[in-house]
C-alpha cells in the first residue's frame with residue numbers, strides 16, 4: 361500500500377524559507393481552473409488562500425489519487441474536495457453520454473446534504489458552467505427521485521440510504537453507475553459508519569468501476585474509518601493535518 365503520512369505542520373514563526381513560502385501558496389498555484397479561483401473570490405472575500413488541508417489535498421486529487429483527508433472540524437474539508445471535483449468535471453463535461461452521475465458525494469445526514477448542495481451550486485453558478493448537481497432525500501417519493509435523476513445530473517449528493525433506494529427501485533441502474541461514476545466522495549466518513557450506513561455503502565462499493573477515484577473526508581481517526589478505507593480505497597494517500605489522535 362502506498363501510504364504517505366504528512367507530518368503535523370510546525371508553527372510558522374515567519375523567518376522565511378520554504379515552509380513560509382508554502383504557507384503563502386495561493387489557490388491558483390494549486391493547478392485549479394481559473395474560473396473556480398474567480399468564483400471563490402466573488403463568493404466569499406474571506407477565502408483568499410487555501411487552508412493547510414486544501415493545500416495538500418487539492419494537488420493530489422487533481423492528479424487522480426485516492427485520498428483520505430483527516431483534519432479537524434472547520435479546517436475546510438468541503439472545498440478541499442469540491443474544488444478539484446468541479447475542476448475535473450469542467451474538463452470532461454459533455455465528452456460522454458451518460459446514464460448516471462459522474463460524481464457521488466455521500467453524507468451522513470439530510471442537513472449536510474443541503475449544506476453541500478448549496479456550496480456546490482453557488483460555485484457552479486458563479487463559474488457559469490453547464491454542470492448540474494442534485495440533492496437527494498431518502499424519504500423522497502420514487503417519482504421525485506426519478507425526476508431528480510433524469511438527465512442525469514453530473515453530481516449527486518445523498519446519504520448512502522438515498523443511493524441504496526435509487527438502486528433497489530431501479531431509479532439508478534447498477535450498470536450505469538459502473539459505466540459513469542468517476543469520483544466518489546465520503547464526507548464525514550466517520551459518521552457514515554456510526555450512523556449505520558455500512559450495508560448501503562457495501563452495496564454501492566461493490567459496483568464501483570476500478571478507475572473510480574475515491575475521496576474520504578473525516579474529522580477523526582477511528583476503527584470505522586479504517587474499515588471504510590479497506591472497503592473503498594484502492595491505494596490511498598493518507599493526509600493527517602494536524603495529527604488528530
Ligand code: ADP
Nearest residue numbers: 406407408409410411433434435436437438439
Ligand atoms: P470541515 O468540513 O473541515 O469541518 P468546512 O469545509 O465546513 O470545514 O469549512 C469551515 C468553514 O471554513 C466554512 O465556513 C468555509 O467557508 C470556511 N473556509 C473554507 N476554506 C477556507 C479558506 N481557504 N479560507 C477561509 N475560510 C475557509
Ligand code: MG
Nearest residue numbers: 437438547548
Ligand atoms: Mg465537513
